[in-house]
Amino acid sequence: MPYHGERTQMSGTGTLGKLIHVLEIVTASARPLRFTDILERSGQPRGTLHRQLMHLVEEGLLDHTDEQTYVAGLRLLTFASQAWNGNDLRSIAAPHLRRLQEQTGESVHLGVLRGTQIIYLDKIDGKHSVRMHSQIGRVSPAYCTGVGKAALSLLPEAVLNTTVSAMEFHSYTPHTIVSASELKQEVETIKKRGFGFDLEEHETGIQCIAVPIVATGRSYSAAISVTGPTYRLSRERLEGWAGIICEAAANISSDILVRTSPNHE
Missing domain, CATH: 1.10.10.10 (Winged helix-like DNA-binding domain superfamily/Winged helix DNA-binding domain)
Known part of the structure; x- marks a missing residue:
């Protein structure tokens, strides 16, 4: 197989x-x-x-x-189990993810970049049950997922080039990015705009909007997303949520900074 x-x-x-x-x-x-x-x-x-x-x-x-x-x-x-329970990024992000799910009614994800892949650290399902690949602890290619591309946008240019050069592109759907140049162009757009999309690139019928998390003082590159089916979520509707998702990501970043403060107990 x-x-x-x-x-x-x-x-x-x-x-x-x-x-x-x-x-x-x-x-x-x-x-x-x-x-x-x-x-x-x-x-x-x-x-x-x-x-x-x-x-x-x-x-x-x-x-x-x-x-x-x-x-x-x-x-x-x-x-x-010990790793999940002890993961501070997951615990910091949790209340913001719950609020985002309540605001949108859709599934929300937290992912962290490892190599060329994204690992899903957390997921809160939406009000409507939708079958999708993402599950806590699973990995997916960064080049065709919203959280993956958003996390890639945080990498310094040299690291991004090295990471992209190590990728093996596979076409999961007719919309999957299958070239390094196209991926780099999209990552550059995310850097300028502050958010990105997965428009049926990994799974047919599933779309999302994703925002990177600036984790000052941390070595990881992470992102959050709101995800749902195409019949309910158009690109325009997803983009309409950009403000609240960017706010959630900023609040997570702020809480990370507080957690790393020398005065934090």
Whole structure:
């Protein structure tokens, strides 16, 4: 089966990086994977992958089921839970995300850039249930998501060039950006305008408006978005919310600055 860009591209080529890559393959799958599935997706030699899986199972990071498949282990889930609970960006943004969801009635997201991917740190579903790819903890390509492109707009030019050059563009829909030059042009527009869009670029029938979060004193690049179906949200309606979304992002930035203040307890 095709495996287009849903794994993060932040793992290195060393031993640890390869182990992380295997974890990403297993945890990103919607179903438990057999050894042959992981072998196909990892590109590792059969013997090497077997040893890697054995080590990950021994450490409790993966479980090998009676059905001869691999799933996330309890130790990995514990790490994930501790990371989410201890994430200060998520806790700082939470009240502003809730307010934004109440104001728009649509789903809101918080994402942070890691390598060429965006990780969804938080999501509050809208009043109307809409099936979409985004879930807390999942990753998506930055080049075709609103929060991803908005987060990219915060990068210094040299870092942006390096990040974009490492991207593998895949056309998810007829509207997906599939070239580095087009992406850079859109990122430049976001820098000037203060917000950007995902107009059915990652998922057909889903659109959003996204705004970067200026996180003074922090090393991450993050953004928030309001997302919904195209039959309810035109580009004009999304753009009409630019003011309140920019205000929410500014308030999050302000709270981050307070949190980093030497006088903050």
